[in-house]
Amino acid sequence: MHPNNGFYGEFGGQFTPETLIPALDELEGAFNEFKKSRDNESELARYLKYFAGRPTPVYKAENLSKKYGVTIYLKREDLLHTGAHKINNALGQAMLTRFMGKKRIIAETGAGQHGVATATVAALFGLDCAIYMGSVDAERQMPNVKKMKLLGAGVNLVDTGLKTLKDAVSASLKDWVANVTDTHYLIGSAVGPHPFPEIVSYFQSVIGTESREHFQSLGFMPDYVIACVGGGSNAIGIFQAFLDTGTRLIGIEAGGRSLDPGENSATLARGKKGIFQGTLTYLLQNDNFQIEDVHSVSAGLDYPGVGPQHSWLRDTGRVEYSHVFDKSALHAFRELTRLEGIIPALESSHALAYVLDNSSLFHGKNVLVNLSGRGDKDFGIVEKYNLEEL
């Protein structure tokens, strides 16, 4: 998706301290060079195939389809090396880092998937690596904290605010301002100042491209494509390839415990336009112009903003956005695990839950769900619930 002067409609822009502007320009230049070079493209394709395990299959979930009366296809990003779609973007941006001659990468992480992906490419490319993670998230996604450390990354726990994703992004921006000369901020979602949303959605577009090819080979397009939306990278990655088709696209945010303020992160359902962490976008804020508290059972969706491309796609009407509550996500987690033998990430469970909760709406339709990641990181959270009761 191409921005106009850094904006998608009225959303986007570069709302950052002046100190970062030369680095953002350098990044944009590197990205443009990267896209021009066949060698770079083929090197990235090699990493994606032999290192990360692409292409990922589109799997027809027969048991689930039968039970719910909907033909459900899963784009299996959970099968990728490191367990989620985040590695697509991490590999791409690691190549940009090398091109710019920077020696250190930093990243925020919520669920820890992007932190693990970043620590992984740091090991692969021989870069120093520091990860920022809210201390609440670190506790609920402990396996990923251990993986990052094993991979040689420094993990910095963030104890400000709600100690979750938003606070990790703030801490990363602060590190970047201080170390901008030798450091690249390898942002993990389609958020932040231009050109980050464009770059992240470019590197994630492989999800949609492969999905579309699969359906082309089947001879039809899916009726619906559904993806969860935290910052919006897996969703924009899969939606892009279908924008010019008749397929209906639905992004699912975290409804959390309820739609009351502080209980969810349903930014596009409840937010107002605002400026946050580099970009103009829909934003959960109160009437004193302060960022609202957020909650989700999943550590990767509780972000009070959303990528500017999604704000624009919502306003143009091309993509619909909805939300599911924590309980529904846990229910979908159990269903996929028990019926298909696939343990999904709690983030991805939100996308699936929307189909299961609204199965009458989707009856007889072909629905593609982006299974953005696998769920072994979530054992600590899931243990606290009685899945049999859901």
Add this chain to the structure above:
Amino acid sequence: MRGIYILGGYPDRESFKKRFLAVAETGYDFIEVGLPFNDPVADGPVIAGAHNRVINNGTTIQSIINDIIDLKNISIKKYIMTYSNIIYSYGIDAFSKKLDGYIDGLIIADLPNRMIGFFYGRGLKIPIVPFATLETRNSDLDSIIHSKSDFIYFVGIRGITGSKADLTSKELLEKIKMLRAVTDKKIIIGFGIKSPEDAAAALIAGDGFVVGTESVSRQEDPVKFERYIKSLMVASKN
């Protein structure tokens, strides 16, 4: 030009107004009043912590703005320093109409020079102060020179408020020289000014200074606050 940053509504509205008056009475040329935001990406723990306290106390942006307007007759140049979302979400046009004539300019920590036009284009009449930084390139100079502001805010460090600047570094002096070659606007150094010695050094390297973290960390205590702002004034006049 000597300046002090204090946070509006901190630790409460009355104390804020008293500290404001103390800054004016001590003879400072300008004051920057912060409007709190709970995701202050340019601020270190001291100022960020103060922002959160004001917000958690229930003090509204609107009430701080009203307090600033009440102080209109105090003779000192007044600037508001805040974040983009506060002005954007208040309503750019409404914010401008409310404060035009009462303040001399705006310093917006997460608004780079190239985005200033975004705010003017949406009805802002109050001048926005441009930034120069240790990263400023020749190609950035145009947006600085042609700004509507009467001064340039030079960010003396790479980093957030609360760190310490090296006011004699070759890098900093060269950036200031680069600015001097193209503009007569005053260059005020902010971020990283802590001690009376720093204040004096900033007046040698540039045309002035503004302190933030050191003033906010004393903003609760009138005695410490006044002693501190006087010490900077004395040192910078020697």
